[in-house]
Amino acid sequence: MSDANANPGTSPSSGMRDFLPLEAAHRRRVLNAIVSSYRRDGFSEIGTPCMERLEVLQNAQGGENDKLTYKVLKRGDKLSAALQAHPMRELADAGLRFDLTVPLSRFVGHHSAELPLPFKAIQVGPVWRAERPQKGRFREFIQCDIDILGEASSHAEIELILATAKCLSELGVDGTQIRINDRRIITQFARYCGFADSFFETFFIALDKLDKIGLDGVVREFQASGAQPQAIHKFQSFLGAKAGASSTLRELQAEFGPATDAACDDVDEIIRGVEKASAGRVAITFDLTLVRGMGYYTGPIFEAVHPQYASSLGGGGRYDGMIGRFSGRSIPACGFSIGFERLLDLIAQRGQMDPGPERCALLYDAGDDFIQALRAAEHLRSNGREILLVRRKKNFREQVSMLNKIGVHRALKLADTTHPDLAFFDIGPDARV
Amino acid sequence: MSDANANPGTSPSSGMRDFLPLEAAHRRRVLNAIVSSYRRDGFSEIGTPCMERLEVLQNAQGGENDKLTYKVLKRGDKLSAALQAHPMRELADAGLRFDLTVPLSRFVGHHSAELPLPFKAIQVGPVWRAERPQKGRFREFIQCDIDILGEASSHAEIELILATAKCLSELGVDGTQIRINDRRIITQFARYCGFADSFFETFFIALDKLDKIGLDGVVREFQASGAQPQAIHKFQSFLGAKAGASSTLRELQAEFGPATDAACDDVDEIIRGVEKASAGRVAITFDLTLVRGMGYYTGPIFEAVHPQYASSLGGGGRYDGMIGRFSGRSIPACGFSIGFERLLDLIAQRGQMDPGPERCALLYDAGDDFIQALRAAEHLRSNGREILLVRRKKNFREQVSMLNKIGVHRALKLADTTHPDLAFFDIGPDARV
Numbered sequence: 001m002s003d004a005n006a007n008p009g010t011s012p013s014s015g016m017r018d019f020l021p022l023e024a025a026h027r028r029r030v031l032n033a034i035v036s037s038y039r040r041d042g043f044s045e046i047g048t049p050c051m052e053r054l055e056v057l058q059n060a061q062g063g064e065n066d067k068l069t070y071k072v073l074k075r076g077d078k079l080s081a082a083l084q085a086h087p088m089r090e091l092a093d094a095g096l097r098f099d100l101t102v103p104l105s106r107f108v109g110h111h112s113a114e115l116p117l118p119f120k121a122i123q124v125g126p127v128w129r130a131e132r133p134q135k136g137r138f139r140e141f142i143q144c145d146i147d148i149l150g151e152a153s154s155h156a157e158i159e160l161i162l163a164t165a166k167c168l169s170e171l172g173v174d175g176t177q178i179r180i181n182d183r184r185i186i187t188q189f190a191r192y193c194g195f196a197d198s199f200f201e202t203f204f205i206a207l208d209k210l211d212k213i214g215l216d217g218v219v220r221e222f223q224a225s226g227a228q229p230q231a232i233h234k235f236q237s238f239l240g241a242k243a244g245a246s247s248t249l250r251e252l253q254a255e256f257g258p259a260t261d262a263a264c265d266d267v268d269e270i271i272r273g274v275e276k277a278s279a280g281r282v283a284i285t286f287d288l289t290l291v292r293g294m295g296y297y298t299g300p301i302f303e304a305v306h307p308q309y310a311s312s313l314g315g316g317g318r319y320d321g322m323i324g325r326f327s328g329r330s331i332p333a334c335g336f337s338i339g340f341e342r343l344l345d346l347i348a349q350r351g352q353m354d355p356g357p358e359r360c361a362l363l364y365d366a367g368d369d370f371i372q373a374l375r376a377a378e379h380l381r382s383n384g385r386e387i388l389l390v391r392r393k394k395n396f397r398e399q400v401s402m403l404n405k406i407g408v409h410r411a412l413k414l415a416d417t418t419h420p421d422l423a424f425f426d427i428g429p430d431a432r433v
Numbered sequence: 434m435s436d437a438n439a440n441p442g443t444s445p446s447s448g449m450r451d452f453l454p455l456e457a458a459h460r461r462r463v464l465n466a467i468v469s470s471y472r473r474d475g476f477s478e479i480g481t482p483c484m485e486r487l488e489v490l491q492n493a494q495g496g497e498n499d500k501l502t503y504k505v506l507k508r509g510d511k512l513s514a515a516l517q518a519h520p521m522r523e524l525a526d527a528g529l530r531f532d533l534t535v536p537l538s539r540f541v542g543h544h545s546a547e548l549p550l551p552f553k554a555i556q557v558g559p560v561w562r563a564e565r566p567q568k569g570r571f572r573e574f575i576q577c578d579i580d581i582l583g584e585a586s587s588h589a590e591i592e593l594i595l596a597t598a599k600c601l602s603e604l605g606v607d608g609t610q611i612r613i614n615d616r617r618i619i620t621q622f623a624r625y626c627g628f629a630d631s632f633f634e635t636f637f638i639a640l641d642k643l644d645k646i647g648l649d650g651v652v653r654e655f656q657a658s659g660a661q662p663q664a665i666h667k668f669q670s671f672l673g674a675k676a677g678a679s680s681t682l683r684e685l686q687a688e689f690g691p692a693t694d695a696a697c698d699d700v701d702e703i704i705r706g707v708e709k710a711s712a713g714r715v716a717i718t719f720d721l722t723l724v725r726g727m728g729y730y731t732g733p734i735f736e737a738v739h740p741q742y743a744s745s746l747g748g749g750g751r752y753d754g755m756i757g758r759f760s761g762r763s764i765p766a767c768g769f770s771i772g773f774e775r776l777l778d779l780i781a782q783r784g785q786m787d788p789g790p791e792r793c794a795l796l797y798d799a800g801d802d803f804i805q806a807l808r809a810a811e812h813l814r815s816n817g818r819e820i821l822l823v824r825r826k827k828n829f830r831e832q833v834s835m836l837n838k839i840g841v842h843r844a845l846k847l848a849d850t851t852h853p854d855l856a857f858f859d860i861g862p863d864a865r866v
Contacts, residue, residue: 010760039819115453115835361475405548
């Protein structure tokens with residue numbers, strides 16, 4: 001298993017990533033831009049720890065993500081006791097959060113007396129999922145969430161969708177579209193097809209994969225899970241018919257019956273509210289096949305998609321039941337989460353990476369006085385410039401190419417710092433100085 | 434153990450913290466100010482994952498912190514295999530980082546071909562230690578590190594100390610002092626007293642507690658660990674004598690002999706360099722009793738202290754051996770870490786919390802048109818204002834007190850948004866509107 005020389009190697013843990021300077025700086029700029037945008041819209045940042053008690057995470061109906069939780073081993077006597085018990089007791093007492101919604105729900109339950117309700121929250125930070133490592137899937141990744149707690153009406157959804165769409169647009173990602181559905185409509189869809197109540201969870205999970213595995217794939221999953229053939233047939237003909245998949249809200253309401261009235265009214269109000277408040281700038285459409293993975297959603301669900309990107313850029317929905325499961329006090333809740341890694345991916349793909357502030361090297365030679373160089377650098381920084389003090393090497397061309405890699409494209413010689421006009425010059429592949 | 438009703442409660446995991454809006458916003462502002470200050474000094478931010486392979490963490494000579502590592506349980510088949518083996522194999526394959534120096538060392542070993550050397554790094558982020566929960570000690574806390582990799586001379590220490598002192602000063606924390614010592618001098622001190630080489634580790638650990646347990650406490654620890662009585666006596670008389678503890682570098686050099694020549698020259702060069710480059714603004718003094726907890730230091734060590742704060746605000750030193758232990762390529766290294774939590778504590782204690790940008794409530798009533806309120810809020814935000822859309826409640830006084838808690842101290846009524854002069858007014862405990 002381990003190297004004979006006990007050298008542990010230098011690669012990050014499987015599925016985890018290091019960030020080199022240009023990427024790290026870009027990530028910080030985008031993250032701060034997201035937080036600033038949401039703050040202007042009146043949201044307030046809060047913070048929760050990365051690690052939560054295991055019972056908090058397990059209480060959360062996180063769907064598939066429950067199984068992907070990284071568990072933290074007990075320590076000392078507690079670990080020994082767990083190992084020695086028959087049968088062996090739980091070896092872990094904590095876990096790394098798999099999303100930001102579960103910790104927020106615990107937080108709001110804990111601090112509701114210290115917060116105005118409705119409360120509009122921002123939470124950004126890393127989450128962890130023990131996914132099988134594969135391209136574009138990371139085991140540690142950043143989420144950027146906004147949530148409105150204590151607002152039962154569709155005003156919450158409207159404000160969340162507008163704020164998220166505006167944030168994406170401010171980051172230069174134009175053309176985002178919002179897809180919306182409602183968990184109550186999907187539930188009624190399953191019932192309408194004739195699936196048993198006990199099958200609904202399986203129904204959601206399989207339908208959620210429609211984009212990836214197609215209608216035939218979903219049908220095969222239903223069959224493999226032992227669903228009633230008549231229900232599968234009704235599902236297949238409904239979605240297979242062009243009219244079924246593209247039905248309007250009102251057509252579905254007529255087809256599925258009055259059980260969907262409240263949900264359809266809510267979704268309709270959200271669509272009209274978003275369109276009107278944004279003067280049509282935010283594109284939002286109903287989509288019966290949108291599911292979202294989490295088990296905790298209870299009402300409207302939505303996601304942001306972009307024509308140049310295969311996966312959704314973010315998603316969210318209403319999870320009215322969750323806070324009450326922690327605190328006993330029921331507080332309605334709704335949130336929208338931006339998938340930070342995907343957003344960065346799209347920004348890079350569109351060639352929209354902001355180069356950041358100019359960085360300059362102050363070049364000195366081995367024979368120069370280091371303290372004088374330090375003082376000259378300090379003087380240059382006084383107007384906010386980013387100045388990197390660099391001792392010139394013999395192979396300056398190679399040195400320049402490495403400096404370029406960390407975003408340094410300008411330089412100044414120590415000898416020139418006393419001149420009244422600072423003689424900054426470009427450094428790049430053709431540098432001859 | 435667990436509640437009968439299976440409600441997991443709402444408190445964070447033991448020793449972990451939630452952050453309410455004012456604190457969370459303050460933390461982000463200070464963190465960004467630190468990164469900006471270090472960037473101006475030419476340092477580049479990099480990122481590493483929070484979780485590292487266990488063998489990486491265990492390779493690191495983290496001193497006491499090795500024992501405080503949170504370990505992450507293996508999953509699936511690997512966990513079953515570990516449990517079923519006789520004797521049982523390691524149940525964890527990863528751990529949460531206990532500092533930022535170990536991940537940085539792995540990072541630099543991995544990416545040295547992509548970085549200019551010397552490379553000046555910034556790394557900020559959470560670290561975890563499974564400490565016994567107690568006042569002022571947290572199990573998850575932020576560190577802000579700068580490091581210079583690939584610079585063997587004292588230029589690294591001088592630049593790190595100047596940058597850290599300036600950063601603290603820019604945050605309004607004036608009066609910071611730097612204490613400096615060298616691991617090679619402490620080692621020679623132990624040898625001079627007559628302690629056996631095998632006792633040096635214990636010597637470091639006990640001496641590190643001098644501030645907390647006093648000279649008598651350190652002596653008792655030596656006795657309990659079975660040190661030679663003559664050595665303890667020599668140690669006690671040397672430090673007990675006023676002249677011993679306050680000896681100058683040159684006096685010690687004469688006393689300890691030529692084995693400390695290189696170390697004393699380095700420390701002397703650093704002290705003179707810092708004083709000269711800062712024109713005396715940065716106070717720096719030699720302190721024979723400074724140890725720093727980590728086992729990986731090899732040369733100069735230093736810390737920043739403040740007369741109004743009992744613990745150090747940060748510390749660091751040279752760890753030339755560590756990167757080579759990961760990559761096989763020896764790269765000299767030196768770093769300075771700011772203890773973010775302590776810094777925030779001191780800033781709060783000094784009443785220097787920055788209130789941040791003005792936040793305003795746009796007040797509407799239940800009878801108002803929500804979409805119109807949204808559009809009015811959006812209009813007000815166009816110049817960068819932070820506008821929180823708020824539906825006025827019957828108990829406005831209570832509502833105001835909650836809004837104050839999240840930093841909202843100004844308001845405007847929806848009806849007044851059409852006036853050419855915006856009628857913002859203060860909201861506070863005496864609000865009557």
